[in-house]
Amino acid sequence: MERLTAVYRLRVPADTVAARATGIAVEQSVEMPVAAVTDPAILADIVGKVENIADLGNGEFEARIGLSVATTGLEAGQLLNMLFGNSSMHPDIVLADAQFPQAVLDAFGGPRHGLAGLRKMAGAEGRAMTCSALKPQGSDAKTLALLAGRLAKGGLDFVKDDHGLADQHYSPFAERVPRIAEAMAANGKTIYLPSLSGHLEQMRRQIGIARAAGVKAVLIAPMIAGLATFHALVRDNPDIAFMAHPAMAGSGQIAPPFLFGKLLRLLGADAVVFANHGGRFGYSPATCRALADTALRPWGKVGGQMAGGLKAAVPVPAGGMTLARVAEMLQFYGKDVMLLIGGDLLCAGARISEEAAKFQDEVMRRSEAV
Amino acid sequence: MERLTAVYRLRVPADTVAARATGIAVEQSVEMPVAAVTDPAILADIVGKVENIADLGNGEFEARIGLSVATTGLEAGQLLNMLFGNSSMHPDIVLADAQFPQAVLDAFGGPRHGLAGLRKMAGAEGRAMTCSALKPQGSDAKTLALLAGRLAKGGLDFVKDDHGLADQHYSPFAERVPRIAEAMAANGKTIYLPSLSGHLEQMRRQIGIARAAGVKAVLIAPMIAGLATFHALVRDNPDIAFMAHPAMAGSGQIAPPFLFGKLLRLLGADAVVFANHGGRFGYSPATCRALADTALRPWGKVGGQMAGGLKAAVPVPAGGMTLARVAEMLQFYGKDVMLLIGGDLLCAGARISEEAAKFQDEVMRRSEAV
Numbered sequence: 001m002e003r004l005t006a007v008y009r010l011r012v013p014a015d016t017v018a019a020r021a022t023g024i025a026v027e028q029s030v031e032m033p034v035a036a037v038t039d040p041a042i043l044a045d046i047v048g049k050v051e052n053i054a055d056l057g058n059g060e061f062e063a064r065i066g067l068s069v070a071t072t073g074l075e076a077g078q079l080l081n082m083l084f085g086n087s088s089m090h091p092d093i094v095l096a097d098a099q100f101p102q103a104v105l106d107a108f109g110g111p112r113h114g115l116a117g118l119r120k121m122a123g124a125e126g127r128a129m130t131c132s133a134l135k136p137q138g139s140d141a142k143t144l145a146l147l148a149g150r151l152a153k154g155g156l157d158f159v160k161d162d163h164g165l166a167d168q169h170y171s172p173f174a175e176r177v178p179r180i181a182e183a184m185a186a187n188g189k190t191i192y193l194p195s196l197s198g199h200l201e202q203m204r205r206q207i208g209i210a211r212a213a214g215v216k217a218v219l220i221a222p223m224i225a226g227l228a229t230f231h232a233l234v235r236d237n238p239d240i241a242f243m244a245h246p247a248m249a250g251s252g253q254i255a256p257p258f259l260f261g262k263l264l265r266l267l268g269a270d271a272v273v274f275a276n277h278g279g280r281f282g283y284s285p286a287t288c289r290a291l292a293d294t295a296l297r298p299w300g301k302v303g304g305q306m307a308g309g310l311k312a313a314v315p316v317p318a319g320g321m322t323l324a325r326v327a328e329m330l331q332f333y334g335k336d337v338m339l340l341i342g343g344d345l346l347c348a349g350a351r352i353s354e355e356a357a358k359f360q361d362e363v364m365r366r367s368e369a370v
Numbered sequence: 371m372e373r374l375t376a377v378y379r380l381r382v383p384a385d386t387v388a389a390r391a392t393g394i395a396v397e398q399s400v401e402m403p404v405a406a407v408t409d410p411a412i413l414a415d416i417v418g419k420v421e422n423i424a425d426l427g428n429g430e431f432e433a434r435i436g437l438s439v440a441t442t443g444l445e446a447g448q449l450l451n452m453l454f455g456n457s458s459m460h461p462d463i464v465l466a467d468a469q470f471p472q473a474v475l476d477a478f479g480g481p482r483h484g485l486a487g488l489r490k491m492a493g494a495e496g497r498a499m500t501c502s503a504l505k506p507q508g509s510d511a512k513t514l515a516l517l518a519g520r521l522a523k524g525g526l527d528f529v530k531d532d533h534g535l536a537d538q539h540y541s542p543f544a545e546r547v548p549r550i551a552e553a554m555a556a557n558g559k560t561i562y563l564p565s566l567s568g569h570l571e572q573m574r575r576q577i578g579i580a581r582a583a584g585v586k587a588v589l590i591a592p593m594i595a596g597l598a599t600f601h602a603l604v605r606d607n608p609d610i611a612f613m614a615h616p617a618m619a620g621s622g623q624i625a626p627p628f629l630f631g632k633l634l635r636l637l638g639a640d641a642v643v644f645a646n647h648g649g650r651f652g653y654s655p656a657t658c659r660a661l662a663d664t665a666l667r668p669w670g671k672v673g674g675q676m677a678g679g680l681k682a683a684v685p686v687p688a689g690g691m692t693l694a695r696v697a698e699m700l701q702f703y704g705k706d707v708m709l710l711i712g713g714d715l716l717c718a719g720a721r722i723s724e725e726a727a728k729f730q731d732e733v734m735r736r737s738e739a740v
Contacts, residue, residue: 023650027650029507030506030507030508030534031505031506031507031532031533031534031713032505032506032532032712032713032716033713033714033716035717036713036716036717037506038719039506039508039513041508042506042508045508046506046507046508047506070508070538070539070540071507071508071534071538072538073536073538075536075537075567075568077568077569077591077594078536078537078538078567078568080594081533081534081536081567081591081618082534084618085533085591085594085617085618086533086617086651086689088617088618088620089616089619089621089645089651089652090621090651090652091621091622091652135400135402136399136401136402136407136412136416136417137399137400137401137441138400138409138411138412138416138440138441139409139412143409162402163401163451163455163456164399164400164401164441164451164452166443166448166451167443167445167448168440168441168442168443168448169440169443170440197443197445197447197448197451197598198447198598199447199570199596199598199599199602200569200570200571200599201570201571201602202598221451224447224450224451224455224596224597224598225447225596226569226594226595226596226598226599227594228567228568228569228594228596229569229570229596229599231569232569232571246456246459247451248450248451248454248455249458249459250458250459250620250623251459251461252461253620253621253623275459280393280397281456281459281460282460319456342401342402343401343402343403343406344403346402346403346406347403347405347406349406349408
């Protein structure tokens with residue numbers, strides 16, 4: 001029976017690491033004393049197996065644990081449950097990475113559009129892409145549509161709802177989304193990503209409203225929606241591109257390169273928004289680099305049904321970015337990236353179309369050089 | 371416009387705490403430079419407000435921040451998004467607590483059964499309750515049903531699926547649940563809680579299968595399912611009791627007393643499983659005490675539609691508990707508790723009915739004394 005390998009980082013005393021690793025292997029599989037497991041097939045195939053323990057130095061260890069793929073039922077929520085459900089309650093354990101066999105990749109399928117698809121959608125072949133956000137929440141649909149039109153006029157590739165825009169009385173989804181989509185279509189070719197909220201049924205209804213308004217992409221926070229909900233929407237709406245928002249991603253207990261670059265990509269995120277270094281949040285440059293590399297790296301089998309493997313997810317560094325940082329960010333990430341500047345653009349007030357155009361021009365011009 | 375008060379604990383240098391608190395207030399509301407917000411109504415009603423900052427000593431501060439209830443749209447996922455979505459990415463911020471106005475309590479409604487309802491269901495008036503778990507996963511439905519029958523014969527109040535039991539090929543939900551329910555009904559009055567998995571549609575189907583088999587209660591991991599999914603199931607199935615499992619609850623970035631005792635209770639958890647001190651996980655006795663107190667405390671208005679306020683959620687300390695700890699746990703928690711012993715009972719092998727009976731007898735007998 002096939003296994004996936006889950007990789008954990010442990011901050012524990014050296015003389016306890018073997019027992020702790022075995023503890024995780026049991027916790028993330030049968031969750032009972034192994035001595036009381038009598039079925040030899042379960043002992044052989046289901047109980048987690050410590051494959052390796054490495055000393056990373058500085059009191060940190062890496063444990064590689066083989067977990068039965070069968071226990072995941074190839075279902076997204078249960079996959080997370082088996083990778084980290086109970087162990088997430090330990091403050092000294094990080095879910096650092098996982099290696100999945102091809103069966104897992106085939107079952108979830110990865111992005112339906114990915115880097116190449118979003119570039120095509122935006123007419124942004126061979127260059128970095130741009131994105132901004134509609135804020136502040138509390139604004140009515142008319143005000144947001146006005147702002148959206150102005151941003152579109154600046155020629156941005158993408159404009160998303162603020163992730164705080166849900167289905168509030170001051171700008172209900174059903175009113176807001178068609179208005180914004182219309183305003184943007186009237187002012188340019190910018191692609192609008194409305195923010196989904198609620199449960200599966202509500203999100204399906206929202207996608208229906210968005211699709212009817214000509215929308216081709218949406219924003220979703222998978223760690224709030226639930227991974228099963230996220231994956232069901234991806235699977236059922238192959239015409240829609242999905243940008244994943246990092247709300248409730250936590251502060252690193254699931255390593256960001258794995259969470260954004262692998263897990264959300266596996267489940268179908270075409271683009272992953274994350275907290276860039278030097279902004280309002282604390283990811284290091286090394287974490288950001290690893291995240292982007294992982295999201296873009298070739299993954300899965302070449303040839304056959306999944307020719308070329310899983311599509312690349314576009315890294316979207318964000319969280320307090322400014323126009324002044326465009327050159328440095330393109331230097332850091334190269335051109336396989338979407339730069340997201342929200343609040344800083346909005347500070348331009350009435351000159352917002354010009355500021356958006358400046359952002360767009362700078363990204364297009366500097367993309368040539370990197 | 372009404373506000374809720376979110377309470378954060380910050381581990382930051384004293385000279386930065388005011389700025390950090392303001393940062394959270396902005397992050398969890400308009401998420402843009404406040405100087406660029408022009409609408410006076412948004413400035414007055416929507417932008418988060420720092421209400422108080424207290425020095426807790428040892429480099430820790432408490433910031434109380436007023437957030438507009440309107441931004442939550444009174445929707446469970448968005449409520450979490452507004453309380454902690456982006457701020458969850460900061461390693462030095464804990465969501466410690468929140469105070470909700472009555473409108474929020476009315477909108478979500480709390481447990482439909484609660485402590486009194488579960489006691490009535492189990493015929494356990496005036497005493498602590500018992501629970502065990504069906505393990506290990508990898509077993510087929512027949513084997514699990516055999517175990518379930520033996521546990522029921524011992525007279526336990528509740529038996530739940532292991533939270534790793536989902537919809538795997540070795541014991542699919544649709545086969546497993548009716549078999550187990552039948553075996554338990556044939557051997558006693560124990561209440562069975564099958565484990566839900568997947569997304570809303572799948573969970574609704576599972577509840578349908580369970581209800582048809584006479585099941586009156588279910589287990590769900592809200593932090594995996596998504597809070598919106600959890601709340602929709604609670605609202606739409608008032609005849610079913612919900613036990614919340616802590617998988618993916620994390621290691622304390624959302625303070626357990628708030629997460630289990632308030633947030634999950636608000637959304638309808640009739641019982642909350644959590645990691646007891648001195649088991650496989652690291653909660654302190656003080657955390658466990660605060661969690662149980664919070665889950666049981668009177669909450670909400672007296673009189674009117676919600677006479678008596680929100681029902682109490684039953685604390686279910688678990689995670690490596692043993693028969694040897696029953697007396698001490700009852701001493702610690704009193705009788706408003708459900709004791710959950712899984713793996714330790716299973717070690718009894720063929721003598722499992724006797725061991726379950728011993729557990730049940732001890733809890734019933736010792737409940738008299740506390």
